[in-house]
Amino acid sequence: MRKKLRLPFTNMKPKGWQNLALAAALTFYIIQIGFFAINGTICKDYAFDYCAYWSAGKLMNQAGFTDAYDLDLLAQFQKDTYNIEDKLLEFFKPIEVPYLPIFLIPFKVVASINLPASFLLWTLVNFVGLILYLKFFIEKVSEKPLHLRHFTMLLLSLPVFINFQEGQVNVWLLICAGEFIRAILSNKHIKAGLWLGGWLLKPQILLLILPFLLLKRSIKSLMGFSLSTLAILLVSFFLIKWEGLIKLFNIIFESAGGGATSNPGAMMNWRMLGWHISSTTSDVIGWSIIIIGSILTIFATFYFFRKGFASGSSIKIIEILGVFAATMLVTWHAHVHMSIVLIPPMVFLLEKNRFNKSLFSSWVFFPVFFHLIGYIVISVIFFGNVKIEILSLSWFIRGFPSFLLNLILLIWTIKHTDKEENETQKNNTWSNDTYKNKI
Numbered sequence: 197m198r199k200k201l202r203l204p205f206t207n208m209k210p211k212g213w214q215n216l217a218l219a220a221a222l223t224f225y226i227i228q229i230g231f232f233a234i235n236g237t238i239c240k241d242y243a244f245d246y247c248a249y250w251s252a253g254k255l256m257n258q259a260g261f262t263d264a265y266d267l268d269l270l271a272q273f274q275k276d277t278y279n280i281e282d283k284l285l286e287f288f289k290p291i292e293v294p295y296l297p298i299f300l301i302p303f304k305v306v307a308s309i310n311l312p313a314s315f316l317l318w319t320l321v322n323f324v325g326l327i328l329y330l331k332f333f334i335e336k337v338s339e340k341p342l343h344l345r346h347f348t349m350l351l352l353s354l355p356v357f358i359n360f361q362e363g364q365v366n367v368w369l370l371i372c373a374g375e376f377i378r379a380i381l382s383n384k385h386i387k388a389g390l391w392l393g394g395w396l397l398k399p400q401i402l403l404l405i406l407p408f409l410l411l412k413r414s415i416k417s418l419m420g421f422s423l424s425t426l427a428i429l430l431v432s433f434f435l436i437k438w439e440g441l442i443k444l445f446n447i448i449f450e451s452a453g454g455g456a457t458s459n460p461g462a463m464m465n466w467r468m469l470g471w472h473i474s475s476t477t478s479d480v481i482g483w484s485i486i487i488i489g490s491i492l493t494i495f496a497t498f499y500f501f502r503k504g505f506a507s508g509s510s511i512k513i514i515e516i517l518g519v520f521a522a523t524m525l526v527t528w529h530a531h532v533h534m535s536i537v538l539i540p541p542m543v544f545l546l547e548k549n550r551f552n553k554s555l556f557s558s559w560v561f562f563p564v565f566f567h568l569i570g571y572i573v574i575s576v577i578f579f580g581n582v583k584i585e586i587l588s589l590s591w592f593i594r595g596f597p598s599f600l601l602n603l604i605l606l607i608w609t610i611k612h613t614d615k616e617e618n619e620t621q622k623n624n625t626w627s628n629d630t631y632k633n634k635i
Contacts, residue, residue, distance in 0.1 A: 214345075214557060221352045221564045228361075239278045243315045246363020248291035250314055251277045252300060253307030261297045261435045265443035277311070292447045297435040298428055299365070299397045319360050322367045326356070329367075333374045333540060337381065338547045346546055349556070350539055354563040354598070359533040366536045368397060374540035377516065380417075381509050389420020396428050400527045401520075401534065404497060408519045411498060451529070458529065461591035464598035465530045466490050472592055475585075490526040493606065497522040500610045510550045511613060517541035518609030521602045532563070532598045538605070555608060563597040 232242045239247035251273040252264040263269050271290040274280075280288045293300065306314045330350070334342040350356065359366050372394035379388035389409075395402050409417045433441065451458055460471045466489035474482025501515045520538055524530045542559070545551035570593030574586055 217557070217561045217565075218348060218352060220568075221561060224564060224568055225352070225357055232361075237279065238312045238315065242361050243312070243363040245291075246315050246318060247277050247311070248274070248293055249300070249303045249363070249365070250307050250311060251291075252293040253303030253305070256300065256304050257307055261300070262437065262440035262443065264293060264297070264300060265436070265440055265447055267292070267447070292451050294444065294448045294451050295365075295397060296428060296432040296444070297440065298431045315363055318363060323360065326367050326370070327351075329371050329374065330539070330543065333378070334543060334547060336378060337544055340547070342543070343547065346543060346556075349560045350543065352564075353539075353560045354567070355533050355536045355538075358531075359536055362533065364533045365397060366533050369395060369401070369534070370536050370539055373520070373537040377513060377540050377544065380512060380516070385414055385416035386420035386423075388414075389417040389422070390424045392417070392421045393424025393428060396425060398529075398534065400529050401523050401537065403527045404494070404519050404523045405516075407498070408501065408515075411502060459531075459591065461588055462532075462594045463530050464532050464535065464595045464602060465525050465527060466493070466599075467528060467530075468592075468595045468599060472588065475588060493522050493525050496610065497606065500613060510545065510548055513541045513544050514550070514609050514613055517545070518606050518613070521605035521609065524602045525599070525606065532594060535598055535602070550612075552608065555604065559601050559605070562601065566597040567593055 236242055251270065255269060255273050256264050259269070267290050270293075271288065274290050275288060278288075278291075306318055309317060330347065331342055334340070355366075358364070372391050375391040376388050379385070379391060392402070392405065395405075406418070406421070409421075436444070460467050461475075462468070463471075466486045469489070470482040470484075470486035472482075473485055497519060501518060517538065520541065524535055524538075538559075542551060542556060546553070546556060570590070574589060574593075577586060577589070
């Protein structure tokens, strides 16, 4: 009797599929890293953002803090950093560094080391910092180590990979988000506001969290934020004076209007969706999508989270996760690597069994596989000489899955807030007093 042929992957359990997905994601990243190492060039195929920070740091070391915001001087440094050909110099726009000078101090240090060694050092420091902080965060809020599977999945998520691929600064934003959450859980609201001031590195992500705290009547948190803001602004003013501040504001306005660091087609917000729709239909339709989508997102966020801070810690973090996700949808400048700030609230809820594990797996794997399929489509288009704008398509492939997941996260948090509140009223296990003693 002939033995029946068994197809591969049949009868595989969910955990087995997850292992397969982890292996596929890791392989995808290894192939990319190998390709960049063999065929890529630094400041072009990888470390693009870091090279802008490095050039600003080098300029500050040779001149001063104020000169880091002089685009003409920055262009002179960056044309060598980015290896711009002479025939393309007239078209080159310098990559702005629209950060307050206090946040540029680390780049004065790393700019004393030449590329690419400087980028490798920066990556190592940030990678170790991310691992140590996540370990610290989980042990403080749950008194047990981070689940190894969850930890591995987080490190293989696309926001984390892109953050390191481009040499971004978002690990600091993640730490500030985590410490803000820990302080909220322990009712140390002034301390929470102080940590929130660290988000002035990229102040656009403060768009919803500040009115959210006002809505929750968390005046102490706003006081703490005001104190840290005042300190950061005073130090920044001392470093660059009025002249430098004027140059910085000009850079911020230029970037918001579509400067070299903008690239709205690759974002993960309503602006991204409207940009792509405008390119295929009309500006009126595109802007209508942006305005209506943003208004509805803001309204839904504040309407469903309008009550004062609930007594249960899980409800608080679900609401904060919703506000973070909504921010990524509506803020004018939100790239995929910035969604790394969603990790602390998600991992807290995971460890408390208050987060949908399928949704977490989707957040990790869906963008990766969307990228993979997208690259296959781009290859077919390229070699098939199909008349489609490949660059715009590649931007859409990067931004759309994170946009969709931000939307799903917001809907999930709205749906589960009432559910958690009802459960907390029945069982006071997750009360504030318990966490005040633990954290």
